[in-house]
Amino acid sequence: MSSYESYEPSTHPWGPSIFLIAFLSIVVSFCSPYWLANDGELEEGHFLNTGLWEVCFTNYHDYTYRYDRIYDGCYWTLDEEMHVIEDQLKRRE
Template sequence: MPPHDHHNQQIRERKLSPAFKIAIVFSLVAMICIVISFASPNWLQHDSRFSQYQMKNLGLWEVCFKGFRHPHQTFDKVYNGCWWVFSRYYDELLDYIEKGFFIAVQVFMSLGFLLFFISMAMLIPVFLRLFDIDTEISVTLVMSGIMLISFFCHFMGLVIFGFRGKDSDWMPHWKWNYYSWSFGFGVVGALLQLTSAILFLVDCTGRKKFIFERKKEDIQFDLARKIQGSGV
């Protein structure tokens, strides 16, 4: 087998690095955490031990009330149960729920969620080794970049909610509201996502170094063969 073909085969058959394997595991766990956080209704909860709750729990897309009245409107409508934020039931309450900061949280988390799914879809052909090594590196770099942008979106959404979720002019009895497990899953998922993106970049660096060393060996071999052939 010619040296170039042999080295190309070595590059192609090189096993996945430990960094890549760990990044895959972290990415999958991060995706599970973010899906749970995105879909579950427990970003904010009320501790009923200290007051009679009117807001039971709240997620990105669902709010649960018990005996709640709009504090800024005169009609005596009482809200009970768990409903989708944009349901007709909450028409008169939408301006109260959908504060500017909460809309920003929903937008950032949705964009991050979409970008993370795109990056995970890009991971599949890389994991299955469907590309040549140069394409693999390029796809992995792009995937890592998208994952980092996704992390930034999740980070912004989580930070905004962390600072504003217990505002005194938002959900009732704010002193006894607390950040709950859905919010925690989002934090864990975002941190794992960031770690995964960094590990994928580390893997790309290792693969580039590996290719460079193989090509260097090819050049040295070709040079030695030419010198031997010229009889020097």
Template sequence: MTPSVYETYEATTYPWAQLISVVSFLSIVIGFCSPYWLSNSQDLEEGHFLNTGLWEICFTNYHDYTYRYDRIYDGCYWTLDEEMHVIADQINRPFFVTVQVFFTICFTLSLIGAGLTGILVFCPGEDFERPVLKVAYIDLFISWFFGFLAVIVFGAMGDNRDWMPHWDHNHLSWSFALAVVGVVAEFVAAVLFLVEYRIQKRKESYRQSHGVFPLEGKN
């Protein structure tokens, strides 16, 4: 018997949806945790900032560039560490806090999406898959929305002259690139899960309208 369009779809596209979802999750996790959203070219002899992510920032013999304090920063620090209070107003600008909040929401929802993808992989079955697929694509779309806002804001303002010193030596780095890849892949995965959900719904409607039901206990 010739395979239906639904069977052809399940044999080709559905595994891609799951794979892209995993790639998206891994990219977002690495981007969220790694400290290379913005990097310095390191061709300056004086003290300066080296690199920063959302939660960790590194310096080499750096001091408050407004010269209000004599504290020297050398090494890597958690951006929310109490030691950073001296220069907190320089680092925790409103746009950066917004990026942290939005990408944290994206990261959290991506974790949920990864769990739902795991359920779809290890617990297959159409009746069970439909509600999981619905929750998965809604979750991924919301996660993508917040992640998209985060990378747009950081891409527009992360390397401008109003944030880190020596702005002309700073550039967006690989952690930010991975975050972008993860957000784009998340949108693709959400679309594919939505398509799969609609396919499953149409199959169910076809069965109900034609009185066709799967045989129970069939090997």
């Protein structure tokens, strides 16, 4: 029997460890509603926080929208009510 045939590969714990850390990071990022949060430095801070699926406001009124709609509380980002202000939620360049 040659040395090639009797070789047994050794496994290192780095592969599963890195996979577990990456997997947990992805799960936390998809479940966390706090991707961005208001730090309280703005005097009229109507924005509280945002995540991937949820955005929260306190008495926010969009003046470009012709109907009087005040956003107060947390809303699902894919909700029909949010399509009115979705351009304001997107990143501006």
